[in-house]
Amino acid sequence: SPPVWQKRTDTLMAWQKYPGTSYPNAHDSAVCGGKLRYDMYDEFAEFCEAVVYRFKSQLGIDLYAFGLQDEPEFIELYPACVYTKQEMVNVYKKVGKRFLDRGIATKLIFAEQCFPQGNIYNWSKAANDDAECKNYIHAFAVHAYSSDPMGGGMSTPAQYTPVSYTHLDLKKAVRCIEEALKIYPGRKK
Secondary structure, three states, X not given: OOXXXXXXXXXXXXXXXXXXXXXXXXXXXXXEEEEEOXXXXXXXXXXXXXXXXXXXXXXXXXXXEEEOOEOOOOOOOOOEOOOOHHHHHHHHHHHHHHHHHHOOOOEEEEEEEEHHHOOHHHHHHHHHHOOOHHHHEEEEEEEOOOOOOOOOOOOOHHHOOOEEEXXXXXXXXXXXHHHHHHHOOOOOO
């Protein structure tokens, strides 16, 4: 999530969606929800660069990849930011260009989405259809919480680029990858 000072906190806040919750931070309007301010996209890219360098300095290893926001359509009860698909594409272009210009090898994983919202295909297509954005994305990430890891036969981002499955147990992850490979057999295991 972007730092508090980079976000608009007058809209889409957890304390509005979950009134009376006792969840930690839920009433901190500066943390849970909000939107990245358009005038802060470059600053956010700089922040992401700092995250990569901080990771290296604290752990002594390079950060292989990261996503800019988990479940970007949700107002979360943890530090989060809400995006539209076009906002997400625009942010990835800013961060990707900064990483490229600075020689940062850390890969970007696009918008961890959930199948129940029905937007996996639309979001991955928006990113893949953008001539600049698609060059910065290493993988798409999805959360497959249903018993059908591919979302009931729905189109999958595996048609475009490797898919990263998060929040899954190992057996489900393997099944997801096997299904993705059937759809896009050009990818190697």
